[in-house]
Amino acid sequence: MTEFMQLACPHCRTANRVPRMRLNEHPNCGRCGGTLFTGAPIELDDTSFAAFVGRSEQPVVVDFWAAWCAPCRAMAPAFASAAAQLEPHVRLAKLDTEAAPRVAAQYGIRSIPTLVILQGGREIARQSGAMDAASIVRWVRASTG
Helix, strand or coil: CCCEEEEECCCCCCEEEEEHHHHHHCCECCCCCCECCCCCCEEECCCHHHHHHHCCCCCEEEEEECCCCHHHHHHHHHHHHHHHHHCCCCEEEEEECCCCHHHHHHCCCCCCCEEEEEECCEEEEEEECCCCHHHHHHHHHHHHC
16 A cells, blocks of 8 residues: 555545545645545536546545436435545545436446445446435445455
8 A cells, every 4th residue: 555645636626645644634635725525525527527536546436316316315415424424535426417428328327326436447336226324334334445
């Protein structure tokens, strides 16, 4: 394991090298000064997805959802709660499949909500269906070791 971790800023998408031992110290982006960990899911779209997921070495859990989906809307507070519990070791992001159909198609999203864990640009786990916060946290921790 390397001494540094590369993280994408949720505000400007710039890659930042952060010492692993300082992840819990609320690091800021070297470019825009924004906090690297917001304690909330990061909104992604077709253009920001690759920049964010591709520049983060740590696992990123993406919630593929849509505004018209009642289970998606019901799970949103649980997903936000899970983000606060899992950071700074895992990042959580949301991608509206209606607004970002290219990424949804790339990952073969057939039902929503679907959670996908990506690490190093590769999918490592997938779970479809709404879950509560405790179930999300348990699934992510079991999947990311």
